[in-house]
Amino acid sequence: MAKKEIKASFKLMAPGGSATPAPPLGPVLGANGVNPGQFIQQFNAKTSALKGKIVGCVVTVYTDKTFTFEIKSSPASVLIKEKAKVEKGSGVPNKDKVGKIKRADVEAIAKEKMADLNAGSMEAAMRIVEGQCRSMGVVVEG
Secondary structure (H helix, E strand, O other), rough: OOOOOOOEEEEEEOOOOOOOOOHHHHHHHHHHOOOHHHHHHHHHHHHHHOOOOOOEEEEEEEEOOOOEEEEEOHHHHHHHHHHHHOOOOOOOOOOOEEEEEHHHHHHHHHHHHHHOOOOOOOHHHHHHHHHHHHHHHHHEEE
């Protein structure tokens, strides 16, 4: 079999198990030569266990109009907002604090994100997540 040539590669975020071909996904997929209906059907099947949770996805499109995609873990900001039970991060994180999470929660987030983080150890991954907390105005206790 001949080697497939890559036409495009792009990233997107969508709710797991409940994505639709409506904007913003449909136009992005269509512009890159991917059949939106086919992609959404496969994406929802793979992410059915993550119902409603935002997940990242890397889509690779080939010249013969086929595609592959890889599901990534949820963004750290989504996981932090979920643990801290806040709607959004602070607009002025150095002055206004919007929530608190425990160090155990930071460790749980780091474990979930470990495969996608550029960290050599669990401690380094936790420091990355703590930095994200600081930039969102969420205080880490413990």
